[in-house]
Amino acid sequence: MKKIKNSLVFLCGLIIFYSCDCSYYKFSIKRENYNGNEIKMDGYFYTDNSGKSSTTSIQFFFRNGVVLSGGRYALHDLDSIETEILNGALFDMDNKRSWSPFKIKNDTLITEYLYENPPSCQLLKAKSFFVILNDTTIILKRVSQAAYKDQEYNQIWHFKQFYPKPDSTTIFIE
Numbered sequence: 404m405k406k407i408k409n410s411l412v413f414l415c416g417l418i419i420f421y422s423c424d425c426s427y428y429k430f431s432i433k434r435e436n437y438n439g440n441e442i443k444m445d446g447y448f449y450t451d452n453s454g455k456s457s458t459t460s461i462q463f464f465f466r467n468g469v470v471l472s473g474g475r476y477a478l479h480d481l482d483s484i485e486t487e488i489l490n491g492a493l494f495d496m497d498n499k500r501s502w503s504p505f506k507i508k509n510d511t512l513i514t515e516y517l518y519e520n521p522p523s524c525q526l527l528k529a530k531s532f533f534v535i536l537n538d539t540t541i542i543l544k545r546v547s548q549a550a551y552k553d554q555e556y557n558q559i560w561h562f563k564q565f566y567p568k569p570d571s572t573t574i575f576i577e
Contacts, residue, residue, distance in 0.1 A: 430528065432504040432515045434468040434576045441507050443538045446564040447473070449481065450543070459484060462514075462560075465571035470503045470514050471496075485565060499575040500526070510535045518548070533560070 442464060449461045461473040473494060476484055495501055503516035512533040517526040529548040533541040539562035546554045
């Protein structure tokens with residue numbers, strides 16, 4: 404009987420743990436309109452993740468102070484990726500993890516984003532710190548994640564002009 408009781412308590416605990424509130428978390432970076440010229444805004448930044456994986460990552464920065472992260476794609480041909488963007492196939496616009504605020508302080512670009520914390524549904528916040536070399540080149544230097552040691556990088560991101568950019572309207576960034 405005691406084993407059944409312990410099993411029921413454990414099962415109830417798992418149910419509570421997995422049904423936790425996965426609601427939106429407030430960012431520490433406040434969204435502010437970006438009126439500067441430190442980085443280009445009429446396209447996207449991309450990196451080929453060289454040495455780390457065989458994928459291409461892209462990010463769209465918008466004047467309203469938000470970033471749309473396109474994730475990682477097995478495609479390395481930017482023209483193919485752009486075709487997918489125009490077809491609406493690459494972005495999950497309704498996913499809060501796709502959106503983040505950004506700010507620029509001196510020569511540093513900072514983004515803050517949400518990431519999953521399996522096995523729970525809790526989303527944690529992380530910050531990426533880029534050094535701005537010029538308006539078309541940024542270098543990811545550090546990622547700071549809750550509950551993890553900071554990770555150091557030297558990942559170059561380049562700018563590519565692209566039109567039309569996806570819509571930057573989002574309910575996830577205040």
